Amino acid sequence: MKLNGSEIIVECLKEQGVDTVFGYPGGAILNVYDALYKHSDEILHILTSHEQGAAHAADGYARATGKVGVCLATSGPGATNLVTGIATAYMDSIPVVAITANVTVSLLGKDSFQEIDITGVTMPITKHNFIVKDVTKLADVIRRAFTIAMEGRPGPVLVDVTKDVTADICDYFKVIPEAILRQTDTIKADDIDIAVKLINESKRPFIFVGGGAIISEASDELREFAKKIDSPVTDSLMGKGAFDGSDPLYTGMLGMHGTKASNFGVSECDLLITIGARFSDRVTGNVKKFASKAKILQIDVDAAEIDKNIKTYASVIGDAKEILKILNAKTTQTDRAEWTSHISEYKDKFPLTYNQKELTGPYIIEKIYEVTNGDAIITTDVGQHQMWAAQFYKFKKPRTFLTSGGLGTMGYGLGACIGAKVGCKDKLVINIAGDGCFRMNMNELITATRYNIPIIQVVFNNHVLGMVRQWQDLFYNKRYSSTVLDDQVDFVKLAEAMGAKAYRVTKKEELEPVIREAIRLNIPVLIDCIIDREEKVFPMVAPGAAISEAFNKEDLDKKNKEI
Template identity: 55%
Template sequence: MQLKGSKIIMECLLEQKVDTIFGYPGGQIMPLYDALYDYQDRIKHILTSHEQGAAHAADGYARSTGKVGVCFATSGPGATNTVTGIATAYMDSSPMVVITGQVPINLIGKDSFQEVDIVGVTLPITKHSFFCRTVEELAPNIRNAFKIAASGRPGPVLIDVPKNLMVELGEYEASLPMEVERCCPPADLDLIRSIAEEINAAEKPVIYAGGGVIIADASEELTQIAHASDIPVITTLMSMGSFDRRDPLSLGMVGMHGQKEANMAVHHSDLIIAVGARFSDRVTGDTTRFARGAKIVHIDIDPAEFGKNMRYDYCIRCDVKSALQSLLPLIEKTERKEWNERIDTWKKEKTANSQKLDPDSIFDTINEILGDDVIIATDVGQHQMWTAQKWPFRKPRTFISSGGLGTMGFGLGAAIGAQIGNPGKRVVHISGDGSFRMNLNELATVSSQNLPIISVIIKNHTLGMVRQWQKLFFSQRYSATDLPDVIEYDKLASAFGLDGCLVRERDELIRALEEAKKSGRGTVIACEIFIDENVAPIVPPGEAINNQLLTETLV
């Protein structure tokens, strides 16, 4: 069947069961948008305010649903505006396909209007990039892009399509989606048995769960092993929700801003079982002093991670779900009462002020009014760490945040993608007044799409995390961090057709959340807190993770 290239692209997207595209049209991708007109009843297009917002939305959609997110952008600045979103997805192993328009092939290399070598630009931040030279390449490149994005360790793939290929005729023959290569049972069963013996013999083991647990849908297997062998579980930022935070064995986040009990458990352990984690510098601190008395088992699908950041005693290159399923029958039922009681001595009881707005009362109140069954999307900074520390994440794919790249401005676009992908779920966007300013234009998308997203902004009049570092490590020389108080959040929200308010006390926050819950409208709630509220604990840079500065040290 002969079709224009633009329609071949759309038919291939239907093959991949794509139901949503996030994007922004422009000159070189216009033929593809013209073809999209005929597919409106089958594929929803979400017009964002900016291409960066579209990329973040596709990412948030992917992380919250487990599907491949799809983003369209035109050439030149349209394509380069997606770069931060592509890099964010790459660092956090989020599956995404970005299709960009390009100037016609006969104009390439001539500094044509809006010409950029986007394949070259994105080469280090994609799993693969395709430049289509003929209309015959369109279908195989798109099919391969989806397979690559979702296979193994997921990530973004870019397809750059010159405009002339979108209007040329080519042969199209329908095809089933290519099989995703992810599940790979461990090849060395003797190694599995040896690792099981180490787990059974350990007196002070810790499971260190990374984002790979969520990607592999292995939360159930992780929970079964932890319960069978009474092993405490620590999680990375990317793994929040992989293990129920209300479970007695959950120690919460590990690392620079991790819970004291998580960091101390690692420091005193005799066995670390790392599952789908990459030993980020934000987790390990000084690697020479990280878990020095422990053997390390590293399970990951990406062999490049073995030994890259941290030594190991055993490694399994495997889909983590398959590895845990292979281990589970060999794990002995064990009670580690003494080890878990010792960990309990490192836990600190939380005290809350009933009316004052501070990080504890804000998150307690949101949880009280909205419950546990919500998706949280954050930007980056103090509010992100407070969210990870204080929110009781109970299920996978409910925490959407930029971990590896630390992208301020990520949260609102990601919340939009998560809400579009999960229309029956409550989505809450947590931001700081610094991050929020970066992409607040996406409030227009929230409004135009009638999305009931609640944006809660921790308003402390400063770039909070930068100021905290300046306070602790730069002799309180506050350079370019304090923010002028120029935004009236109620008026800002109203200008976008949304509800909004500024609250200073807990009762005001309760009323605002209850109203937002009842109205079903997009809402912006700014919560004013003290400028010097700090994220605690914090491990100073270059220190071992057991050497934390605690709350009382930061006053």
């Protein structure tokens, strides 16, 4: 049948099973919005308050559901407003398709009104991008975009469509998408044999899990693997939930704000089995001292990650789920009680602690975990609250912790929370934000109230940029340059003005009843939690130090007394 370009875009979205898109209209993309209007009973469009919110919502939808998230924006500033969200998805390997419209072909390159070379802008932060200037190529490009976004190591893809293409007419034929197969052709028998030998011979193995284990849906195989080789398990920020955070073999997060049990254990192990992690600087600390007693076995779908940051002893390239299936079949059931007991002693000796007398970030996270029984989807912004959420909420399942790991995007959480809730309507979804982060994209609370999306927004309000101030306190001799937020902003009144129910909590005993009431109401709710600005995230590894040099508050107090 003959359709115009905008109708072809909508039909291609339907082919891919897209049920929701997030976006903001404008002149160049009006034809697409007109086509969406005619299909509003098939594809839900969520109008966000800002295009960045749309990108983060698509990202959160993708992380929570495992499907491709879709966002739309018009040309010029509409397209550039997507950039931070696209970069966030790129750094964390999240499948998002961003569709933008541009000026007509005849106006390209002439500094036309609201013209921008968005494919040039986003080339370094997309897995691939396209500009479509011929309507006959449009359908194939949209289909390729979805395939590229999902296959192998996922990532965002941008499709820019000129306005005349959205109006031009050509033949459209429906195509059923082919299943995207897991990457197995790169799994070599010799690599598997070496891996099996290393695992069976190891006396002190440690498993380090990243976001790739979640992407490949390898949680069941990972659990079997850890039990079979009797190895402790640590994770990165992106890997949370891949392995049950309440399991006795779990030791907590690794790296700058990881537990001492994980940091010390990895520093002592003889084999570090890394699954779907890229050895970020926040994980490794001083790379020359990282896991210095261990042989590194890296399992990853992306060959470019091997030896990029840390030199490996051996590697297996391919889908983590498929590789773990093979390793589970070939490795020997082993009892390493002496090693796991040693790590358990570290867990007992160096537990995560915090001030129990006052309302604090860790207390809020623990109370949320208790009330939700660990079954909520938690989204976060970036900073102290993010680290406390990673430390004190025991994530039991994958796709329940959504956060900006690689880019560290302040303002990410609320949009992602909305996207996650739209994608997982039966799940309780809570966003944790600091007051600094919340200010950046709090306008998306309007999006939640417009559509009555029942999310809970918790603000850790310490009237400072907490993590930056923590660094200033520890490493800049308490010179608090531009990190104090002492002003008259009232988040409760702001939330109420945007149509949400809002509460302020100042004492520990006030918190639980408010959380339960927020859950019961099942509407957009904000909880403004007033906490002390002096609270810090511990343990911590100083910049440039080895992870074995992690210190906590007691270590710091002892050091200061000695000085």
